[in-house]
Structure formats: C-alpha cells, structure tokens
Amino acid sequence: MSHRIDPTILREYDIRGVVGETLGPDDARAIGRSFGTLVRRCGGRKVAVGRDGRTSSPMLEAALVEGLVGSGADVVQIGLGPTPMLYFAEATGADIDAGIQITGSHNPPGHNGFKMVLAGKPFFGADIARLGAMAQAGDWDEGAGSVELREVLDAYVARIVEGLGEVPREALSALRIGWDAGNGAAGLALEKLAARLPGQHFLLFTAVDGTFPNHHPDPTEEANLADLKALVAAEGLDFGIAFDGDADRIGVVDGMGRTIWGDQLLMIFAEDLLRMVPGATVIADVKASQALFDAIAGHGGEPLMWKTGHSLMKAKMAETGAPLAGEMSGHVFFAHDFYGYDDALYAAVRLMAASVRLGRSITELRGAMPELLNTPELRFHVDETRKFAAVEEVRRRLAEAGADFVAIDGVRVRTPDGWWLLRASNTQDVLVARAESGTAQGLERLIAEVDAQLAMSGLSRGN
Incomplete structure (x- = not known):
C-alpha cells in the first residue's frame, strides 16, 4: 500500500x-x-x-x-x-x-x-x-x-460583510461598484455578498464554469480585466473588482479604468490601517514598488520587505504580529479584525470602507500615487537545476563588487536609477526579473544591468 x-x-x-x-x-x-x-x-x-x-x-x-x-x-x-x-x-x-x-x-x-x-x-x-x-x-x-x-457559505458571507466596520452606511450607499467573478469559485459567494452590501453593484460572470468561457480568471494579466474596465466605463462606476479562480487574489481598476496593482492597493490599505493602528508593521514582498515602502513609513508605519509566496507571507505575519501584508500578485492578508489569511472578497469590502474612511475616491487615491516607471514581471525559462544556482552567482558577484542590495528572496539591487530584482520562482522553472525607475533612461540602464548579470552566468531573458 x-x-x-x-x-x-x-x-x-x-x-x-x-x-x-x-x-x-x-x-x-x-x-x-x-x-x-x-x-x-x-x-x-x-x-x-x-x-x-x-x-x-x-x-x-x-x-x-x-x-x-x-x-x-x-x-x-x-x-x-x-x-x-x-x-x-x-x-x-x-x-x-x-x-x-x-x-x-x-x-x-x-x-x-x-x-x-x-x-x-x-x-x-x-x-x-x-x-x-x-x-x-x-x-x-x-x-x-x-x-x-x-x-458555511452564509456564515462566511456574513463575516465578510463585517469588514465594513463602523463606516457610516449612508456614505457607503453612494458607491457604485463593478465586480467580475470570472466564472470562478467566487460566483455564488459574490452574489450573496453584493445583495447584502450598501451601494449599487454590477456583477459579471458569476456563473461558476470551470472552462472559463469569458476570460481567464487571473487579474494580474491586464487583458483579463477588459470586461471589467468596459463595465466601469459604460456605467460610470467608482471602481471595479476582479478575482482569480479561487478568490484568494484581487484585481482592482479605478473609475478611469486604470489598473491598481497589488503594491498600489496595499498603499491604500496601509494608509487606512495606520490611522487605526499607528506604528504597525506592514509587510510587502520583494517585487513591490519602493513607493509602497516609502508610503508605509510616511504614514508612520514600519515597512518590512519579505519573500514572495502566500504561505511565506502568512508565516511572517504570525511571527511579527503584523496586521497587514500583501503581494504584487494580489494576495492581501488582513490580521487586523480578521484571521490573517488571503481573502479577496474581504479585501474588496475593506477597500470600500477605506475609501470612505479616507474621504477620497479610489480614483483620487490612485491619482495621488507617485508615477514611477516599472517593468511587469519579466519571466523567462531556466532549467530547474540551474535557476537557484544562477541567482546565487549573481549574489556573489554583487557582494564582491560592494553593490547595495538585499538578498531576502533572490537579489534586489538599489542604484541611483532605482532598483532591479532577480529571483527564482518557487513554483516554476523560471527566473523573474523586475525593475523600477523615475525615468525611462534609468529604467533602460537597470534592465541592462540585469542582462549583464545574466550574461555573466551564461543566460539570457530573451525579448
């Protein structure tokens, strides 16, 4: 046996x-x-x-x-x-x-x-x-x-509604929100939730269908947000929410149809949270924008950079007692008034409450964020037996050169132009690179640094 x-x-x-x-x-x-x-x-x-x-x-x-x-x-x-x-x-x-x-x-x-x-x-x-x-x-x-x-569905939905907290219901009632379940597992829960929330709610693709006939349920791919953006524009909505296939990751678009990425979303949550829990630690993964870590500190919080991965994030929250954490991929973890796991439906409700408590629309909050230039995740195939070794080679060269970097999860290198990241995926045979700068020229130089390091290890990320 x-x-x-x-x-x-x-x-x-x-x-x-x-x-x-x-x-x-x-x-x-x-x-x-x-x-x-x-x-x-x-x-x-x-x-x-x-x-x-x-x-x-x-x-x-x-x-x-x-x-x-x-x-x-x-x-x-x-x-x-x-x-x-x-x-x-x-x-x-x-x-x-x-x-x-x-x-x-x-x-x-x-x-x-x-x-x-x-x-x-x-x-x-x-x-x-x-x-x-x-x-x-x-x-x-x-x-x-x-x-x-x-x-447990009804009890679960009732608990999600509690995420609104003590926010005045009349202010919430003015919100008009679009929701895209992507034919994923969130469908029925979303229907029940929307029926209990104040405001007007416009739902897309709540019928659960494992063939995903309308679009793939991954809100980190901007193409998958096209239907939600069209709905927000057609109805003049305040913002839109999308979910991945099992609803532990959230995607958001503002009233102008701009995507709010995971680190930008965490900026909003952090500002709201730090008014209620001054000085709290907020955790973000190594792929997040420097603007997020600066914003957390600027609102009086303690920013903590940590490894990518929802299980690793939850473990670090438990270790540090942090009330909030998030990843670029759209996992958002609330231990403040919640259980510390990643729940996109709960995050959506907390976003409604944050907008009202902060006194600004999601569009205004997005518009106030720094406009930095950054790449998406640049993912390229590297043999499973080679990927971690290649990152270690890069780390050794950076250390020998006296570079300014952190090696929490791969290497994240700071330069006058901004920063670049190279890490090995824990779930696929790929390396992941990312870079961020305040200028187009700076971003080009950062990407060139990544390519130079890869070349010294006999690798190329391709186009």
Missing part, C-alpha cells in the same frame, strides 16, 4: 498538476491518506474539504475524501466555494483541525491541485514534500473516519 506522486506537482506553496497527466484520483487518494495521517499524528481528527468549480474537482474531491477517511480522519465537506471559505471554515470551526481546498487557482482549465492548512498554520515547503515521501513509503495510518456535509 503505497503510491508515487509525481514530484513536479509537489510545489512550494501547494500541490498543482495537469489532470490526466501528472494528477489523477490515485494521487488525490494518496494525498488524503498522507494528510489525514499527519493530522491524526498531530493530535487532530477532523478535516474540512472544499472545492472550486473546475470540471475535475468533484472527481478529485471524492478520491481525496476516500483517502482521508481511510486514514481515520473525519471529513467535513463544505462544498463549492472560494479557497478563503475553506480557510474560514478551518479558522472558525471549533471542531476542525485542518483543511484542504481542491483548486487549480488561476491555472488553465485542465490543471488542478490542493491548498492546505493545518492547526491554523500554512502548510507548505517541507510539509508538502513530506506528503510525497509518506505516500512513496506507504507510511499511512489505517482507520475508518466519518463524512458530514456542513453549510
């Missing part, structure tokens, strides 16, 4: 593969056996299980549950919904010890996977590798757990 899980699907932050190629029901069953065994050995017993709207999710859910109960774990099935609803069930269920969400997140329709939490803590890195090792060795407990169905 053992099973070999394809090691390529055991990622740093979750498990993710192509259904029918690297991921199937036997893998899901083995993951259930391993995870259920770990939960039991940690003194727990009950595991919440949720799923997204992909066509393969019911099949994988059935096999996962079979594996969990075969290890002696009891299963609470919460059904179809966003990943944060699974986190909510685990965080608030007094009898629930762990949780697994079946989701392919923002990946193509044929992909799927699993996100996990154990004892209120993110389950990642070595924890995920351990699941594979346990399956390979057949290191599983035997048992006969139970299965129950539990409705």
